[in-house]
């Protein structure tokens with residue numbers, strides 16, 4: 580163990596506590612319905628839901644100096660530094676490792692490198708749920724969500740940036756994992772329950 584690793588939360592090595600954890604990546608564009616489906620998975624299957632965006636928003640709400648820097652990036656719809664978000668996810672996973680039946684990682688990886696680093700420092704996913712909706716659908720859902728979400732990034736210009744970044748950086752993540760045969764594509768155009776029936780089939784195919 581190198582210097583700085585004595586706390587047990589060492590970002591540079593795999594954690595023994597997490598080595599047997601079941602890991603599901605939930606990938607899709609902004610507004611595709613990742614958060615909505617994750618809530619339903621938790622209700623039925625009892626997994627632990629970790630949303631990268633929620634972890635970051637909690638840090639922003641804490642008012643910390645780091646939170647202020649993150650807020651400026653998120654308001655523009657850009658990606659925060661890889662190490663920051665990966666360490667936050669790893670710490671949250673370790674905190675739940677002894678009681679969790681498995682982890683839903685929502686909003687991460689956003690780019691292929693994030694996936695590679697996650698696997699080096701945490702572990703490999705057994706499933707990638709690809710929540711697929713058309714750009715117009717995502718745009719409409721986000722504009723509607725923006726009426727009540729209070730999220731500073733649910734605004735027309737930032738939504739446009741987030742969608743562009745999704746197609747450029749995140750879609751390649753799906754192709755990367757397709758090569759391993761762990762991707763299940765979910766058609767997210769229908770109602771929440773229609774989408775969930777596909778999601779449930781994918782989860783049950785694991786057990």
Ligand SMILES: Nc1ncnc2c1ncn2[C@@H]1O[C@H](COP(=O)(O)OP(=O)(O)OP(=O)(O)O)[C@@H](O)[C@H]1O
Nearest residue numbers: 609610631632652653656657658659664686687689
């Ligand atoms: N894995 C990540 N890497 C880098 N930045 C991230 C990551 N996850 C979230 N962020 C930052 O937090 C912001 C909000 O992310 P979040 O996942 O909540 O929103 P989103 O992509 O619009 O998805 P959704 O609205 O579908 O939940 C992103 O625009 C980005 O600035």
Ligand SMILES: Nc1nc2c(ncn2[C@H]2C[C@H](O)[C@@H](COP(=O)(O)OP(=O)(O)O)O2)c(=O)[nH]1
Nearest residue numbers: 609610611612613614615720724769770771774
């Ligand atoms: N019609 C329809 N609307 C949906 C579905 N899933 C989510 N929504 C709505 C609820 C939200 O206001 C918005 C974005 O959903 P979200 O769960 O926050 O998405 P995400 O940004 O976490 O991917 O879209 C869905 O499956 N069908």
Ligand SMILES: [Mg+2]
Nearest residue numbers: 613614630632
């Ligand atoms: Mg979300």
